Amino acid sequence: MRADDKRAAEGGEMNVSIQSETNTAATGTSKMCVAVRQTLKQKLALLVPAWDGRVLDVPAQGEVLTGPCAVVAFAEEVPKSAWAGYRRIIKISPYVRPEDGGAEQLETWSAELVKGLHQVRLEDEKGAAFTCIYFGSSDCDRVDAGSGMLTRSLRFGMYIPESTDDHAVPGTPDSWMAALQDWTQSALGSEWSVYGDVWPGGYETPSVLWRLTGYSSAAAGTSALEMRKQWTGHVVAAGEGVTRHTVTRLVEQLAVQTRIALANTEDTRYLTVEEVSADLQADAYLNGQIRLTLQQRSRRPGTDVPLIREIHHSKGIE
Structure with missing residues (x-):
């Protein structure tokens, strides 16, 4: 087979593959829409x-x-x-x-x-x-x-919502997110579902979703760093009264407690609640009602420098 013919054949196979994937996605979306419509x-x-x-x-x-x-x-x-x-x-x-x-x-x-x-x-x-x-x-x-x-x-x-597997991210989970979810679960009880980052397919209610929406760090002196993360909290429940009560309850507890223990750490460290507020008119599912800023101070990593072995001193030049 000539090189041109080979490239044409490979291109044709690629186009068929892409078209097949597109048709599969379209078929899946179509089936989803039929079930949703019904x-x-x-x-x-x-x-x-x-x-x-x-x-x-x-x-x-x-x-x-x-x-x-x-x-x-x-x-x-x-x-x-x-x-x-x-x-x-x-x-x-x-x-x-x-x-x-x-x-x-x-x-x-x-x-x-x-x-x-x-x-x-x-x-x-x-x-x-x-x-x-x-x-x-x-x-x-x-x-x-x-x-x-x-x-x-x-x-x-x-x-x-998409399947949770579609959003799986390799690597170390965010310890701040884990701590916030654990705190929320403890505050609300086992009848509530607590999610992180995205609404999963088949999500349950009542539930709370926490999303990381911002991150910053700044020097605190010469030996420390202050890290801040901004979160949005979505509270979804069956009735408007339950939803409003739960939003208010979470905000009040965060304002009073002010510290959240980091999970899975040998020596207990804490996140500090720097600011928390709620918009009771906000769309619960899409925009979220709670705005939360958590802060943690940590030491700067040490810088390796060569040790001084000897010091030579002279009073002046003769």
Whole structure:
């Protein structure tokens, strides 16, 4: 085989390989979306019994909707979040007949959907968890031309965490993260799950996620270093009241205790809580409510210098 033919063949094999990997990824994403869509439709049917299970995909051209119902449309994919997972925009559009309450009923259903989906953990039939976050209504109320029903589109971001194995990092685990997780588990008890860095696939609730968001070091005199790490804490629970109470409780305990013992050290060393605060209005799953700065002072590593063996001294030059 000539060199040109060989390169062409190798290039063809590479293209086939890349195309195969792309098709495999697309197939996996497609299957994931099918499972998520089915779970979401089942959840919507439970939230609004008046629809009698009529939660539909986007109707075909010319198809006329009948009776009160909802339509689920999967919109654009957006860049993946480093800690929240794959993101997809979905639009949920409830439809109501004028004689069944019109705008007033539409308002009631919309409120029920937001309350039942926003920051709520859902799980598909295979145990994969995902979360929907309400982004607002994407357009004004309108009358559907075919059915004469009133509708509006509610826009949600859907977040699907990846498997924990996808984020496995070789090397020594962060001792600060381990200490913070151990402290949190001790403070909240065994019924809480405590995660680090990313939301794992199939994450449980109630749970806390700690993410490292900043790091700095500075000299403290000639022989010491001060290291600081900034963390974001996400507290996710079933109810808003439990979530707010837990956020407040963690912040108060960190402010009072001020020191966290480092795990797995022969001589116990501590991290100092330098600053901690909470934003109770922040999105729990995506942005996190707690901001924490931990600090530790350590000795500078010694510098090897040659020892002075002899000193010669002269009073002056003759």
